[in-house]
Amino acid sequence: MITLEFLRSLKIGEYAIFDIAISFLGIWILSPILSKLFKLLKLDIPLSSWIYLALPIGILAHIVVGRYTPMTKYFLDPTSHYLLKLFILALVYLGLRRIKIIEE
Numbered sequence: 001m002i003t004l005e006f007l008r009s010l011k012i013g014e015y016a017i018f019d020i021a022i023s024f025l026g027i028w029i030l031s032p033i034l035s036k037l038f039k040l041l042k043l044d045i046p047l048s049s050w051i052y053l054a055l056p057i058g059i060l061a062h063i064v065v066g067r068y069t070p071m072t073k074y075f076l077d078p079t080s081h082y083l084l085k086l087f088i089l090a091l092v093y094l095g096l097r098r099i100k101i102i103e104e
């Protein structure tokens with residue numbers, strides 16, 4: 001039987017493929033519910049925006065709960081990992097650009 005430790009041992013660099021895949025799968029599953037909740041706040045957020053925002057939301061969630069994964073540590077490191085910072089900021093831009101305010 002495949003264990004969680006084995007699944008998390010498969011990595012690209014220092015990032016576990018399993019963790020990233022679960023992040024995208026989780027946001028894909030939750031996006032219809034989240035979109036409905038945000039419609040109550042007068043925001044229209046499409047699935048594509050949720051997918052783009054999966055990693056930035058994950059980093060933010062890890063900061064809030066105080067669990068610093070390698071990606072979170074590297075994103076917060078002010079002296080290096082500029083490519084990661086640029087990538088995450090690009091994802092934030094791509095995620096936010098299709099969000100619309102619902103006017104009644």
